Amino acid sequence: MRRNDFALRGLRVVTVKxxxxxxxxxxxxxxxxLILITAASSLYTATNTMKTVVSEDExxxxxxxTLSRNPVPSLLSFxxxxxxxxxxxxxxxxxxxxxxxxxxxxxxSQPIHRDVLLFGKAVGALGAMTVVLLALWMLVIGSAMLVLxxxxxxxxxxxxxxxYGVTLAFGMFWFLVAMFFSVVFRQxxxxxxxxxxxxxxxxVFWSMIxxxxxxxxxxxxxxxxxxxxxxxxxxxxxxxxxESALALLSPSTRTLGVVMFTQLEGALMGSPLPxxxxxxxxxxxxxxxxxxxxxxFTASYVVFQRQEL
Amino acid sequence: MATExxxxxxxxxxxxxxxxxNNTVAVDSLSLELRKGEVFGILGPNGAGKxxxxxMMLGLTEPxxxxxxxxxxxxxxxxxxVKRNVAYMPDDMGFYExxxxxxxxxxxxxxxxxxxxxxRSRILAAVSRMRLEHRLSDRVRTYxxxxxxxxxxxxxLVKRPAIAILDEPTQGLDPHSTAEFLTLIRSLKKEEGMSxxxxxxxxxxxxxxxxxxxxxxxxxxDLSGTVDELATRLFGGKMEVVVEVGETGNRDxxxxxxxIGGVSHILQEKEGxxxxxxDSDIRPGIASALVDSDVALYSMDVHRHTLDAVYQAYYKExxxxx
Numbered sequence: 001m002r003r004n005d006f007a008l009r010g011l012r013v014v015t016v017k018x019x020x021x022x023x024x025x026x027x028x029x030x031x032x033x034l035i036l037i038t039a040a041s042s043l044y045t046a047t048n049t050m051k052t053v054v055s056e057d058e059x060x061x062x063x064x065x066t067l068s069r070n071p072v073p074s075l076l077s078f079x080x081x082x083x084x085x086x087x088x089x090x091x092x093x094x095x096x097x098x099x100x101x102x103x104x105x106x107x108x109s110q111p112i113h114r115d116v117l118l119f120g121k122a123v124g125a126l127g128a129m130t131v132v133l134l135a136l137w138m139l140v141i142g143s144a145m146l147v148l149x150x151x152x153x154x155x156x157x158x159x160x161x162x163x164y165g166v167t168l169a170f171g172m173f174w175f176l177v178a179m180f181f182s183v184v185f186r187q188x189x190x191x192x193x194x195x196x197x198x199x200x201x202x203x204v205f206w207s208m209i210x211x212x213x214x215x216x217x218x219x220x221x222x223x224x225x226x227x228x229x230x231x232x233x234x235x236x237x238x239x240x241x242x243e244s245a246l247a248l249l250s251p252s253t254r255t256l257g258v259v260m261f262t263q264l265e266g267a268l269m270g271s272p273l274p275x276x277x278x279x280x281x282x283x284x285x286x287x288x289x290x291x292x293x294x295x296x297f298t299a300s301y302v303v304f305q306r307q308e309l
Numbered sequence: 310m311a312t313e314x315x316x317x318x319x320x321x322x323x324x325x326x327x328x329x330x331n332n333t334v335a336v337d338s339l340s341l342e343l344r345k346g347e348v349f350g351i352l353g354p355n356g357a358g359k360x361x362x363x364x365m366m367l368g369l370t371e372p373x374x375x376x377x378x379x380x381x382x383x384x385x386x387x388x389x390x391v392k393r394n395v396a397y398m399p400d401d402m403g404f405y406e407x408x409x410x411x412x413x414x415x416x417x418x419x420x421x422x423x424x425x426x427x428x429r430s431r432i433l434a435a436v437s438r439m440r441l442e443h444r445l446s447d448r449v450r451t452y453x454x455x456x457x458x459x460x461x462x463x464x465x466l467v468k469r470p471a472i473a474i475l476d477e478p479t480q481g482l483d484p485h486s487t488a489e490f491l492t493l494i495r496s497l498k499k500e501e502g503m504s505x506x507x508x509x510x511x512x513x514x515x516x517x518x519x520x521x522x523x524x525x526x527x528x529x530x531d532l533s534g535t536v537d538e539l540a541t542r543l544f545g546g547k548m549e550v551v552v553e554v555g556e557t558g559n560r561d562x563x564x565x566x567x568x569i570g571g572v573s574h575i576l577q578e579k580e581g582x583x584x585x586x587x588d589s590d591i592r593p594g595i596a597s598a599l600v601d602s603d604v605a606l607y608s609m610d611v612h613r614h615t616l617d618a619v620y621q622a623y624y625k626e627x628x629x630x631x
Contacts, residue, residue, distance in 0.1 A: 009389055013419040102403025106464075109367055109397035110420035111389040308329075309369055
């Protein structure tokens with residue numbers, strides 16, 4: 001049945017309310033504090049390490065994200081761990097709490113379309129995550145300027161901004177995973193556990209599964225097995241994020257996955273790629289990440305629209 | 310005449326049906342009309358199709374067949390306009406517990422597209438009417454059940470709808486609050502000309518405020534009208550006279566009563582006690598007929614059939630037929 005009303009009426013109201021809920025909730029405050037504390041410790045370690053390599057690295061700003069010294073991991077490692085958790089924490093009860101608190105009927109009897117509620121929640125989450133990651137990004141850039149006493153080059157800022165975008169998409173992927181489960185399962189504990197289970201599977205076990213399957217199919221040490229392993233591991237958004245981050249934050253990265261000798265012919269090893277070339281390198285990863293976001297939101301949308309109140 | 314009556318209807322449901330995916334028939338060829346300024350009670354056991362009907366009226370679920378007309382609009386084509394003019398108070402009303410009463414009302418009022426001043430003035434007027442103004446800035450989690458019900462009704466008032474659908478509005482309220490609620494619902498009709506659909510299991514409440522009622526069973530509403538009309542259809546008359554007589558000897562009291570004009574049904578409840586269904590108060594006629602037949606008349610008590618009696622009789626009939 002075709003509807004004649006403005007499709008997005010009420011979106012701003014839902015988005016503002018969700019943004020307030022996300023940014024003001026205790027769990028978000030705790031997670032943000034955790035991210036900022038870990039980021040500060042990583043930055044401290046990185047800046048101390050950096051003092052020994054100032055004259056050797058022309059991408060000092062970017063190395064703030066990747067430098068580590070035992071036992072403190074790099075900021076990138078912290079982010080790849082905490083950003084999914086933040087996304088899951090924001091999304092695991094975003095819809096089923098409305099069912100459990102019996103607020104859904106009340107809200108949907110107001111003049112808004114049902115899908116606007118879901119869309120508003122996703123936009124609100126995007127806003128909250130944008131603010132948190134932007135604060136972190138500015139903390140890193142600010143620290144770099146403070147420590148180095150030099151303004152970052154345009155290319156470094158562009159790469160850092162692109163990394164910010166990829167991190168945002170990565171965080172939203174996990175938010176949408178959790179939101180999907182919160183649409184499917186009425187119990188908040190179930191959606192939280194399933195989301196965390198999937199996160200553990202893709203973060204810890206997926207690389208092992210990919211390796212075992214690739215070896216079983218292609219044989220030990222074969223080229224076919226290596227290619228299959230890369231292919232399988234790229235099903236995981238963690239791999240997509242890690243490869244994108246590597247290409248953006250380490251400009252000398254010339255290729256991702258299996259490297260053939262023919263690819264190295266004429267290459268100046270260790271020389272950095274221009275920003276545009278790095279973006280081209282990770283274009284499939286970025287496309288896949290965005291496609292996953294669209295797919296997850298669509299799945300949530302379809303299930304939510306078909307649910308009886 | 311038919312056209313005039315139709316134009317006065319604010320809700321018209323025609324042959325409305327809803328069949329869920331598992332072939333469960335929730336609503337079956339339901340037709341209903343709600344007139345402007347009327348309070349219509351919908352009654353029936355759980356699972357009879359009341360809530361599904363309400364959801365279809367709000368466009369929250371799509372009917373399998375049939376048509377819905379709300380204030381001249383189709384809730385499936387113009388759901389927002391319908392929802393702007395219809396307020397719904399669900400039986401299991403939930404609020405955002407971490408938000409204050411004011412914030413909860415303001416959140417839903419924003420969907421109406423009202424400016425800040427208009428929202429504030431409507432909210433303050435509504436909570437003042439519901440005597441909640443002193444707790445307006447407190448979080449809803451600190452409210453009692455009764456206060457939450459009052460907040461829910463305040464939300465209906467903020468919307469200023471043409472039609473209010475109230476599902477079990479007095480559920481869990483103490484008698485004093487219930488009486489207040491019923492008074493308020495009456496005033497919605499009288500002062501604001503609002504049409505109200507009231508779903509409730511409290512039959513005495515429904516009878517006290519509803520102009521007409523409809524009895525739901527298995528997704529159908531085969532019986533609707535005023536309580537008197539329903540009583541006439543079920544019992545043959547809208548009143549009942551309980552007659553108590555003394556020793557009758559060999560006189561057939563039922564036969565004597567049956568000769569009186571206006572008597573439609575006689576039931577001997579026990580020895581010397583008769584329940585006589587009539588359409589008007591014919592106690593003088595009964596008295597003279599009994600006295601003329603030398604029957605000692607002890608007492609006579611007349612009362613209208615209650616909705617409770619109608620309800621019990623209808624569902625017994627339905628149950629027996631099944």
